[in-house]
Amino acid sequence: MPELPEVETVRRGLAPVMEGARIRRAELRRPDLRFPFPPAFSEALQGRRVVSLGRRAKYLLIDLEGGDVVIAHLGMSGSFRVEGALEAETPGDFHMPRGKDARHDHVVFHLETPDGERRIVYNDPRRFGFMDLARREDLAAHPFFRDLGEEPTGNTLDADYIAAKFRGRQTPLKAALLDQKNIAGLGNIYVCEALWRAHLSPERLAGTLVTAAGKPKKELVLLTEAIRQVIADAIEAGGSTLRDHIRADGSLGYFQHSFSVYDREKEPCRTPGCTGTIGRIVQGGRSTFYCAACQK
Numbered sequence: 001m002p003e004l005p006e007v008e009t010v011r012r013g014l015a016p017v018m019e020g021a022r023i024r025r026a027e028l029r030r031p032d033l034r035f036p037f038p039p040a041f042s043e044a045l046q047g048r049r050v051v052s053l054g055r056r057a058k059y060l061l062i063d064l065e066g067g068d069v070v071i072a073h074l075g076m077s078g079s080f081r082v083e084g085a086l087e088a089e090t091p092g093d094f095h096m097p098r099g100k101d102a103r104h105d106h107v108v109f110h111l112e113t114p115d116g117e118r119r120i121v122y123n124d125p126r127r128f129g130f131m132d133l134a135r136r137e138d139l140a141a142h143p144f145f146r147d148l149g150e151e152p153t154g155n156t157l158d159a160d161y162i163a164a165k166f167r168g169r170q171t172p173l174k175a176a177l178l179d180q181k182n183i184a185g186l187g188n189i190y191v192c193e194a195l196w197r198a199h200l201s202p203e204r205l206a207g208t209l210v211t212a213a214g215k216p217k218k219e220l221v222l223l224t225e226a227i228r229q230v231i232a233d234a235i236e237a238g239g240s241t242l243r244d245h246i247r248a249d250g251s252l253g254y255f256q257h258s259f260s261v262y263d264r265e266k267e268p269c270r271t272p273g274c275t276g277t278i279g280r281i282v283q284g285g286r287s288t289f290y291c292a293a294c295q296k
């Protein structure tokens, strides 16, 4: 499943084409993805100008003039590509091969842009992605968004905020960090990476990072910084891919960039001075990679 940095890179790749463009036609090639399209979806989009392209957690938010917002989620295998320029452009460079099969092109936004006609094509072989429509003023209370915690991007995520969430919690750190009510959009890969950077065991209980008075311990301050930095680094890596490597083949998936601990079972730990080996445990049905020697 694409993680937040991938979705943010897709957003950054699509924004220059979509923002300010008018949707001449929204072509749906089937009645549903993971869920049915909302009633009159293509009619609601037709002729509307895209005001801005945003993101909340792993949802892309396409703001339209008139106050409607298209909510798009990539699911497991969804991708967007831009067609109609000299060559097809795919925002980002991803690890898993993505669908290029036209049979899986399920949605096409036909756009009028200052640079001419463009098509934004949504391809999704497994169809776990979905699109919905909401009013801008209703988004905060929308079931997708109302319980989400702070974003790991921007300045709102700080150690005091996490301390308030973790205080007294007997939950392993891995599960507490994956809980979207605490931090929105943080997934398995980047939780492993952040815990490794902060030298904290994924099995450590969340409440042990908070003082009796409810203040963040130094370890939690370092963890907060590691979370913000690991996400920022991944977005930066995606951004440089976007600049340097716009591809013509229309494939999207996970970033190619290498991880420090994720998927490195039995490899030497990369922490300077550590002689440990990366191990793997299963927590909540998902693999956790960590170094028992330097993560306490």
Ligand SMILES: [Zn+2]
Residues within 6 Å of the ligand: 269, 270, 271, 274, 275, 276, 277, 291, 292, 293, 294, 295
């Ligand atoms: Zn280590």
